[in-house]
Amino acid sequence: VNVILLGPPGAGKGTQARILMDNHGLVQLSTGDLLRGAVAAGTDAGKAAKAVMESGGLVSDDIVIAIVNDRLDEPDTKAGVIFDGFPRTVAQAGALDKLLADKGMSLDSVISMEVDDNAMVERISGRYTCGNCGEGYHDTYKQPAKAGVCDSCGSTEFKRRADDNAETVAERLKAYHAETAPLIDYYNGTGKLASVDAMADITDVSQSMSRALGKG
Numbered sequence: 001v002n003v004i005l006l007g008p009p010g011a012g013k014g015t016q017a018r019i020l021m022d023n024h025g026l027v028q029l030s031t032g033d034l035l036r037g038a039v040a041a042g043t044d045a046g047k048a049a050k051a052v053m054e055s056g057g058l059v060s061d062d063i064v065i066a067i068v069n070d071r072l073d074e075p076d077t078k079a080g081v082i083f084d085g086f087p088r089t090v091a092q093a094g095a096l097d098k099l100l101a102d103k104g105m106s107l108d109s110v111i112s113m114e115v116d117d118n119a120m121v122e123r124i125s126g127r128y129t130c131g132n133c134g135e136g137y138h139d140t141y142k143q144p145a146k147a148g149v150c151d152s153c154g155s156t157e158f159k160r161r162a163d164d165n166a167e168t169v170a171e172r173l174k175a176y177h178a179e180t181a182p183l184i185d186y187y188n189g190t191g192k193l194a195s196v197d198a199m200a201d202i203t204d205v206s207q208s209m210s211r212a213l214g215k216g
């Protein structure tokens with residue numbers, strides 16, 4: 001199946017995408033991760049994206065669509081893709097429809113993750129990830145079983161994102177409501193939209209998601 005996870009910054013898109021990947025063998029396609037990779041690699045796209053990402057705005061549709069197009073051409077995506085953080089504008093949603101049609105793929109489901117905006121600053125400012133395997137953690141909600149050691153790979157290196165400060169989070173939430181929330185209407189008429197309560201515990205949210213995908 002190919003599924004879009006739709007939700008504001010901090011909703012748990014990345015957290016749930018990794019769980020779906022492990023449980024159902026799907027591939028996570030996170031445009032945030034791909035863009036951070038491009039910034040780190042110093043590509044032209046990365047150079048254009050860096051300042052926008054640091055301010056909490058949206059990177060231009062052209063850059064993002066090109067990155068998604070390239071990623072979809074990799075063979076592992078045939079297993080099914082979880083779109084995490086894409087599409088984020090109506091123009092990107094239209095482009096995705098076209099990309100999928102061109103590649104003989106289709107969209108099965110769009111899961112809208114419903115959260116309370118006020119809780120998102122706390123979620124995001126407590127977030128950190130494993131520097132080796134990318135497993136996500138939280139100061140309060142998800143600590144490694146052994147302090148300072150990644151559950152998944154045993155690494156002791158962790159990192160925090162440059163855009164995870166309260167000011168930038170406020171901008172990211174604004175961009176979400178202005179540019180991304182309209183996608184709920186875009187997908188509403190397709191019969192593919194489901195919503196889940198993403199304020200629940202991480203394991204409860206993943207159960208609701210698996211049910212929404214008919215894999216529960």
Ligand code: AP5
Binds near residue numbers: 137172198200
């Ligand atoms: P991106 O990387 O996509 O960031 P985002 O949308 O702001 O989302 P986050 O990664 O912050 O949140 P998440 O929903 O994945 O939450 P997580 O699972 O980590 O984008 C970054 C930037 O790149 C954008 O601002 C933009 O500039 C650019 N960009 C990316 N895609 C773009 C596009 N398509 N177009 C244009 N620009 C684009 O969870 C957060 C924390 O909460 C974690 O610590 C986690 O452990 C914890 N947590 C998760 N679920 C729960 C729960 N149920 N209860 C308690 N804690 C929880």
Ligand code: ZN
Binds near residue numbers: 133
């Ligand atoms: Zn790790």
